[in-house]
Amino acid sequence: MSRSPGQQKSGGEPRRPGPTNTSTGWPLRLRQRHQPEDRITAWLTSLYPTAVPGSPWGALQPDRLAERHVGRVLDTDPGLADPLLDGADDTQAEQLLTVYSRAAAHHVFQGRLDSRLTDLCLRHHTALAPHIITTATRTDHPTPLTAALDTLTAHPDTPLDVLNALHDRLPRTSHRLATTAARLTHTITDRYRTLAARDPDAHLPALASALNNLSVRLGGVGRWAEGLAAVEETVTIRRTLTETNSDLFGSALQQSLDVAAWLDGLDP
Incomplete structure (x- = not known):
């Protein structure tokens, strides 16, 4: 796959x-x-x-x-x-x-x-x-x-950790679950955006990761322009984070740049 x-x-x-x-x-x-x-x-x-032998359950x-x-x-x-x-x-x-x-x-x-x-x-x-x-x-x-x-x-009322656990269980690509995955990542992003507005130092890295995931999921349902906007926001956040700790955030920034290039290539 x-x-x-x-x-x-x-x-x-x-x-x-x-x-x-x-x-x-x-x-x-x-x-x-x-x-x-x-x-x-x-x-x-x-x-x-x-x-x-001895088992009534075989393949379903x-x-x-x-x-x-x-x-x-x-x-x-x-x-x-x-x-x-x-x-x-x-x-x-x-x-x-x-x-x-x-x-x-x-x-x-x-x-x-x-x-x-x-x-x-x-x-x-x-x-x-x-x-x-x-x-x-x-x-x-x-x-x-x-x-x-x-x-x-x-x-x-669904806790953020439950939403994250659901996201982590989703397949990377799935036609059947693509729309559901996009909705889920959008909700997670909105939750982290609210948290980051209150405490940027604590939650900006998580917001950047959520935006990065959202951009990929939006690309998976053909919403390339929205996905590109999300990853561009990710790049902006990660550039700022890299200025303070390049060892920790440098590879994440490069990853987002790769996603941006991928989405830019999909957008007709």
Whole structure:
């Protein structure tokens, strides 16, 4: 995957995991919450044999009939997904989001599952953030996931460190997430601009980094003139910083000059 130039970082006993292949495990759990877990595992393994002995979970393959059934269960019991996340590992959480997004894509649900998936992501955004981003780049129906990211970005109460963490998890380039990334970096830049106005010595370097990232993201969505304006502001700030500490800020200044040249070459 190609990289755009110049992006930077923004400033008891273990629980035994239960069945989480959501395309088959959720309806069963709904009906048989007290059935022994081993019997559930054996049943799923008989339905979906895998190459891993003793494990019912192999690669997650599309199953439109099962996804629609999962969608009906979630439509009936919207709170079912929350307890499934309790104790889920990374793979299981990503599978849950994948199957949920596939189920939500079925027209029979008329968009009802979209808003519920978005709300689920918002309720558990701390744990799900990396999986929201990863799943959004892979699923055929990323809209509920990008809506969650956009809501977090726009909410004034979302802490700056959460926004920075989201930014650092975004892929360098992604057609699906390009607009979301531009919005996020714009919000981060606005936050640092406010901080820098109050305390320039403490926050100007972070503002320069945010502007640099914003210029790259704007270039990625074809807003080259705006991106060039942002990086020119970055260059101005970094020139000033370099005058006081060339060893610390000199390479960052050169990086911004490279971004400016890149954007100038894109602008028709």
